[in-house]
Amino acid sequence: MCGIIGCVGTDETVSTLMDGLSNLEYRGYDSAGVAVQNGSGIKTFKRAGNVSEVRDALPDDPPSGTVGIGHTRWSTHGPPTDQNAHPHTDPEGRVAVVHNGVIENYDKLRSQLEATGNQFVSDTDTEVIPHLIAHYLDGGLEPETAFRRALERLEGSYAVAAIIEEEETILSARHGTPLVVGIDDGAFFLASDVPAFLERTSDVVYLEDGEIARVDPDGFSMMDIKGDPIESEIEHIEWDAKETGKGSYDHYMLKEIDTQPTALRQTIEGRIDPETGSVSLDGLEAGAFEDYDQVDFVACGTSYHAALYGSKLLQDAGVEATAYRASEYGASSNLVDDSTLAIPVTQSGETADTLSAMAEAAEAGATTVAVTNVMGSTAARRADETVFIRAGPEIGVAATKTFSSQVVTLLLLARRLAEDIDGTEPRDDFDEVLAALERLPDDLQYVLESSDARSVAHDYVDSEAYLFIGRHLGFPVAKEGALKFKEITYEHAESFTSGRLKHGPLALVTPSTPIFAIATGEERSKTLTNATEAKSRGAPIVLVTDDEETGAELADKRLTVPETHELLEGLLANVQLQLVSYYAANRLDREIDKPRNLAKSVTVE
Known part of the structure; x- marks a missing residue:
């Protein structure tokens, strides 16, 4: 799902927002953008593409200001274009909004707003939100009240953050989609996920459904949709900020x-x-x-x-x-x-x-x-x-x-x-x-240090498809191995219980469809029998097992794990399959950390 970042009270708002977006890029990477309240209006910069493209598009002298919001998008309504990137504004640019979730009644709201003369420039459901807030501002309501009135009109799921011209405030709310406030000395942050600001603070307040957070340079306050105050509890996150960086790793x-x-x-x-x-x-x-x-x-x-x-x-x-x-x-x-x-x-x-x-x-x-x-x-x-x-x-x-x-x-x-x-x-x-x-x-450390997964991945990287089989506890591992492979290589991978292989899937078997056989646990002999049937039809066999002698004549390649209790063998086998997927994807030059069309956390049904 998409990522939200907001900050109040920092001197380098744009760089803080961009750092937060980089930390959140695992949540969405179709497009990105920021909006900053600089005292004389709201300045917005957004682009289709990844966060680095937005960073490159910023002017040499970015706008100053102590209030801003940003967003990295995983597309739901409308393709990834400059126009569909967040933040979205009303026609006059007085209100800027970022949003995660789905506004289910946006068609109806958009038609009503267009009937009053509002013009829309994007395909997104989000754009109705700044238009609604501006509508209530035009009716004479104060910003906070206008924001709450706009929320009352929305149906669906949302985490939303808004800034309004001449207001040093971020107004935010959640319904069905996560949102968290970060608290630091003299500065406050708002995000869809803690890693967005973890290097700055680990003291947080999580919003519940129906709650609204108002954040300004003097602090933050919580309220319900009616504006009645809500008590909030500050929690301390134990995660180390260093854990959210890549360090010396490529991925x-x-x-x-x-x-x-x-x-x-x-x-x-x-x-x-x-x-x-x-x-x-x-x-x-x-x-x-x-x-x-x-x-x-x-x-x-x-x-x-x-x-x-x-x-x-x-x-x-x-x-x-x-x-x-x-x-x-x-x-x-x-x-x-x-x-x-x-x-x-x-x-x-x-x-x-x-x-x-x-x-x-x-x-x-x-x-x-x-x-x-x-x-x-x-x-x-x-x-x-x-x-x-x-x-x-x-x-x-x-x-x-x-x-x-x-x-x-x-x-x-x-x-x-x-x-x-x-x-x-x-x-x-x-x-x-x-x-x-x-x-x-x-x-597990031994597997990491001794694995032959890189060689296996390179040997079979040009195959037509990949099949993963296992029995009992080996079956969830086979399913996970196939999922990892298809997620990051974009190649076709399927998993089956070993016994199912001869009831249809054997029709898929060719010399270009390697089979990864997880031969672990008490039923390994049956898996070996099924793998032998596939080998007789020409399939190369990659055997994942804890026994150097098992399947000696069967295996074209072998990925060995240390001998351990049968309940845990699958976990060691799974690490071997993770490494195979990684090295195959790297060889194919895929976006390993940000596979196409996928997001880390799927927060819409």
Whole structure:
């Protein structure tokens, strides 16, 4: 989704805005722009393309001023053009607005405004907002009241920030789309995501739906749509600003792949005791889940694959668990009631489909336990309980370290559930699982240092298509491997349970369709059999396994992982596939951190 930045009280407003947009470019990169209140009016600069193109288009002497807003766009209404780039203004340029989300009634509002003589210059839904604010200003309302009246007319989702001529103020509001205020000495920031201003402050206030924030050089205040004041709580973010930079890496994705050992150490720190086989999760006491007999995971994309992994862990313990794609979840058809535990899995905590499924489950009586990476996110605030994956900020659009941390968190949560829910059979070797989990960061580091993924990627980079197969816990890894490959290489990649291969997908197999076979866990022999069937039809086989001898005659290429507990083998195999995707995309000269048509957090349904 798009990125918003605003600042008040800084001497170098334009450079601050541009830095914020650069930090947010993972959220949108079709076009970008800034608007600054310089005391004699509002100056706007915007361009189709990425943030650097806007930076290059700025005048040598950019406008001064202490109030400004900026935006980097991921297109919904209208193509990426200069006219469709944000900020948008009213015809006289008195009001400038940036907006994330979708105004569902914009056609109706635009027709009404055009009937009164307003002329529009863009294809966007956003442009109706500054026109509405200007309409109420013309009617004699004060800026704050005009802003609130305009919001009352909007239907849909929005995070919106506006500046008005001759006002040293940013007015902002959210409904269904994230927005956060940053607080520093003598300066205030506004953004769709904390990394926008993290190098300047880590003290924040998160807006809830229906809340309005007014930010000016003297401070900030919160109110509701009627203008009544609201108390706000300042939170401190623990993320290190250095984590949001690339450092010496060419791409965020490679940095985030390489920092997975650190992320996993953070995930398990203080949560496991291998000697006793015990798990402690963020204050969830023993017996917390004894009243539930059904677990529904809801998630999208990579988080769905982590949820699928988690559901299989629970199924093995005898828990009725299902992973649903959040966009397809219907609580009413799933017999959800107060004995259901709904677990939304979402890296950002802001994924619109997941939040919608979470709300539907809660309305049907389910208890919700969010598994997320972001403190203060909507999912974290709305859930009955939250378990944080502690992976640290992830900037690359293609999720890597957060998948690993999600799976490990779900492994620990699955253990807690299996211990609490009646009729389950918790593993009797869980002390061995925890011992292997404690070794996992080191095992993962070994994979990173010894991987032959670069060679494999270069050998097969000109293939027609790529197939990924696995069984049981290897299947979510196969799905995630295929997703990563298609996300950043733009090449066709598909995943199947190994047994499905001979029921149709074999028709796709040619000598130009390498098959990545995840031969891990108890069912590896069946996967090897299916891979052999594909090889007999001419497919090259890339075997991902922990056994140097397994499939010696079968494999054309081999990606080996250290031997570990069967529950964790898939995570090590997944890192190998992440590296293959990365090196293939790099060889193809793709925009690895900003793959076409994709955004990090999808905050509209």
